[in-house]
Amino acid sequence: MTEERENWVSQVKVLRQMIENTPPSLSNSLWTACTEDKPAQSRFLADADTDIAIIGGGVTGLSAALHLAEAGQNVRVLEAQSPGWGASGRNGGQLNPGLHNDPEQVVRDFGPEMGARMLALSSGAPAYTMALIARLGLQCDAVMPGWIQPGHTTRVMRTLADRARQWAAHGVDLHMLDAHETAAILGTDIYQGALLHPNGANLHPLNYTRGLAKAAQRAGAVIHTDTPVTDITREGSAHVLHTPQATLRARRVIVCTNGYTGDIAPPLGRTLVPVVSAQVATAPLPAALLEKILPQRHAASDTRRVMVYYKRDGAGRLLMGGRGDYNETTTLKLQENLRQITRQMFPELRDTPFDYAWGGNVAMTIDHYPHLSPLGPDMLGATGYNGRGMALATAMGRVLRDWAMGAPAHTLDFPLTPARPIPFHWARKPAVRAAVKLYQLQDALRL
Ligand SMILES: Cc1cc2nc3c(=O)[nH]c(=O)nc-3n(C[C@H](O)[C@H](O)[C@H](O)COP(=O)(O)OP(=O)(O)OC[C@H]3O[C@@H](n4cnc5c(N)ncnc54)[C@H](O)[C@@H]3O)c2cc1C
Incomplete structure (x- = not known):
């Protein structure tokens, strides 16, 4: 192969790894670099009718589509990208x-x-997701070793113990770990102890989501890709979803656009604050380090106010996540900060290269709850997971199926709550930055 051709091939490989239509600092994703094929792509090109339309092809929309299709419903998903x-x-x-x-x-x-x-x-959402993965035969490197919330301060350790007490009253057994047990599970001795949730799991999120999409298609759901919904109007009792090429008339609509919600279904976008979360991943670690760092592949979410979260993937890479920013330069700096935090927590990694850095939008709500919010007759928003939607959005698919099939609100497993716009929503970016600065100071002072 000529040098010119070699360069071209390596560039193509790099381009293929990137998330499309995303700022560079958020696009070099480990998951897109090692993933299975996309589900069959089909743009929405001709006007059509459906019983239930779903806007957004993430886990919320796809789980709802799968559950509805399996219940014999006529359902279409419109996804702006893939x-x-x-x-x-x-x-x-x-x-x-x-x-x-x-x-x-x-x-x-x-x-x-x-x-x-x-x-x-x-609390049952991870087990529900694992059972779904097994039933559908999805290949997404899913393991269920447990989830760890480690603590730095005596105050946090008291909060964690109290959390364990509260869950025990609901029949869920969590375990407090001392500093020694925590260090053995995590491979770092920076914590005073931890709360172990034995019912936590982790997986390859893109393979899981694509697998869910393919399963929904097999069950009969129609998924249209590269199809942004640009407007929603009403014609009699039907909702009309406008897209660049065609319109879809639907009896019921579920809006599952989460941290990417724009203006299409007001006031949904103003009930959320999209916050950028960023991640970095190392090269695969050598066997000796894998015996020490997260040897049983637990996932961890730190309990500092400006938290980091970490886990290993199936190839033995360590992933570290934390906050990003709306600004490219700042996000690049924050990703460098995550590399430094990784080396401080795991000094053995001082010479380990980092291969990937990426991120995306988390949808935060003022009361920290996700919301199922009626947006007029027969239209529901399902958003606001506050950075922990993977399992919950899967389980929410079942609730959305029940809603779309007409179950009365009081019988659902999650409440319907009004869409309440956040006051001064226009000031969200400076407000998020100011809140993060305050939390960083509190963390540094161990308050
Ligand atoms: C970096 C990062 C790390 C995270 N880590 C974790 C974690 O470890 N565990 C966990 O539980 N959660 C985590 N989360 C949160 C979790 O990913 C989300 O809660 C969950 O994926 C939400 O799924 P969703 O389907 O509601 O939204 P999304 O997956 O965001 O899907 C929304 C979709 O809507 C589409 N869309 C938007 N507007 C339109 C339109 N007008 N027309 C058509 N389509 C549209 C978008 O293209 C998008 O595909 C993390 C999030 C980020 C960004």
């Missing part, structure tokens, strides 16, 4: 149980009956 292009194909691959808020808070906010259903849905 399945898994959003957060679902870019994330840390952790299937974390529970909600951001602890059980007593959930019961206070939603009452004992609905609260208990939300806790059962969310």
Whole structure:
């Protein structure tokens, strides 16, 4: 092969690894570099009717589509790019149980009956996802060693112990680990201890999402790619979804656009704050280091206010995730910061190269809950996972199926809540930056 041809081939390989239509700092994803083929691509080109239309082909939309198609419903997904292009194909691959808020808070906010259903849905979500993966035969490197929340301070350790107590009251056994046990599981001795959620799992998120899309297609769902919904209007009792080439008339619509929600279904976009989360991944580690760093492949989410999250992939790379920014230069700096944090936590990695750096949008909500929000008759938004949607969005697919098939709201396993716009939403970017600065200071002072 000539030198010129060699250069061209290596450039093509690099280009193929990148997430398309994404800023460079967020595009060099480990997951797109080693993934299975995309599901069959088909743009939406001719006007059509469907019973249920789903906007967004991430885990929320695809799980809903799968559950609906398996129930014999006529369902179409309209995805602006391709399945898994959003957060679902870019994330840390952790299937974390529970909600951001602890059980007593959930019961206070939603009452004992609905609260208990939300806790059962969310704590059982990783096991539900693992069972779905097994049933559908998805190849996505899924393992279930548990999820760790390690703590740096006595205050955090007390919070973790209290969390374990609250979950025990709902029949979920979590285990407190001391510093020694935590170091043996994580391979770093920087923590005072940890809370182990035995029901946590982790996987290759893009392969999982693409697998889910293919399974939904096999079950009869139609998925249109490269098809952004640009407007939604009404014609009698039907919703009309406008796209660049054609319109889709639907009886019911589910909007699953999460951290990429624009203006299509107001006020949904103003109920969320998209926050950039970034990741880096090392080259595969040698066998000796794999025996020390996350030897059983647990996934971990640090409990600092400005947290980092980490896990290993099937090829023995260490992934470290944390905050990114809306600005390219700042995100590149934050990714360098993640490399430094990795070397501080695991000094053995001081000479290990980092091969990938990428990221995407997480959808945060003011009350830290995801929301199923009615957006007019027969239209529901399903968004706001606050950075932990992989398992929960999978389980939510079941709830969305029930809603779309007409189950009364009070029988669903997750509440319907009004879409409440966040005041001063226009100021979200400076507000996020200011909040992060404050949290960093609190972390540094170990408050
Ligand atoms: C870097 C990062 C790390 C994360 N780590 C974890 C983790 O380890 N564990 C965990 O549980 N969660 C994690 N999360 C969060 C998790 O990825 C999300 O909660 C989950 O993927 C949400 O899925 P979704 O289907 O709701 O949204 P998405 O996967 O974001 O899908 C939304 C889709 O909507 C499409 N869309 C938007 N607008 C339109 C339109 N007008 N027309 C058509 N389509 C449209 C987009 O193209 C996109 O594909 C992470 C997120 C990020 C970004």
